[in-house]
């Protein structure tokens with residue numbers, strides 16, 4: 001739990017990544033997300049690789065880094081440039097909403113505090129809308 005009395009002082013505040021429980025939490029989130037991708041042939045068809053494990057790992061590393069955890073994503077993949085990396089995939093409202101639905105379900109398997117849940121969900125909603133590249 002974040003200590004409400006400390007304030008957003010970068011010298012005293014733990015990262016969001018640490019506050020929510022670190023690696024196991026991000027592992028679970030991405031596992032639960034990709035389980036649903038695996039079970040949806042139409043959505044899965046968008047993924048270039050048959051094996052979703054590498055994609056799951058990239059998402060996990062990216063999210064860990066984004067929320068203040070290890071920076072292995074950057075070390076392995078360089079600058080995220082997520083919008084550019086998503087350009088090859090046709091992401092319209094339907095794909096965006098399916099992605100968000102899977103992520104909401106995955107988040108529901110975590111035991112985040114209401115504050116952490118709201119922060120993460122707000123980010124995913126904004127990011128998913130930003131990733132839309134087709135009408």
Ligand code: HEM
Nearest residue numbers: 046047055058059062077085089091095096099127128131
């Ligand atoms: C809006 C709907 C979205 C769809 C349909 C979608 C679909 C995809 C697909 C098909 C890939 C390729 C899989 C791979 O080989 O890595 C991918 C990669 C990735 N996506 Fe998404 N994505 C969406 C939104 C997002 C959002 C909101 C985020 C982050 C918050 C995200 C993060 C990533 C990352 C980190 C990668 C791997 C990039 C790399 O290093 O190559 N995606 N996504």
